[in-house]
Amino acid sequence: MKTVLLTAFMLWTIQGIKAQNTIKMENQQEDVLAITDAIENYYFKGIYEGDEMLVGSIFYPGTLVFGDVNGQSYFKTADLYLDGVKNRQSPKESGKPFKGEILNIKVVNSIAVAEINVKMYEFNYRDFLSFHKINGKWFIVNKMLTNISD
Template sequence: MTQIQAQNNDLQLIEKTINYYFDGMTTHNAQSFEKAFHPNATMKWVDKKYEDVNAIKSLSEYVNTNNPVKTKTSIMAINIAGNAANAQLELEYDTFSYIDFMHLLKVDGKWKIVSKTYSTRTKSDKE
């Protein structure tokens, strides 16, 4: 297999991993997070202060205590370098968007999100 074919295969596998995350967020299926994230994956953000939590646990708690709402998802960029990759995603809601920066590693032949950092952008910030 040539390097380009291998990278295209990795790209498809990364997109599959990201789609598990999107499924968890849009349908509130917490089990999808276990397919997308490494068990030790972290999620980090700054609101009033810096926060750092286990991604699967925190996202599962969120979807299990809130109702799903209409969400438009998109992959804005994916970069791959060997067994490491990053992806920029957007989850767009009525009044705001989450901009996610995912870091992925190929662990035991499977792409897993190992770190998520994100920011929130209101609709007025886009205009």
């Protein structure tokens, strides 16, 4: 009798674990899709069109931007970065090629990191965007960038 009860308990426990993993995987896939949408339809599109409001809508207030460009240290607040997006000639207006590409997205609970590549003007930027899910929406909470050779 003990063997039967122990076996039944173990099978029930294994089924519960399997169901939890399925739910986590489904949620993670939904989160990856939501982050992909934010990057493609707000980040890339906003940079390409020079629309600082569109890009800014996925930056959490107080976000910082760090990195290096051509070996020179780069640091700005998101507000200063967005002001630059607003006041430069957009890639769309310049007629020069623009390509945004998502290389990788890693999600763990309510945080995520996206590695992306942005080719515009004479630069090939590699960005690491840190995301946090706040009130059901994914926001960029930190941006790190560098330019790399093709």
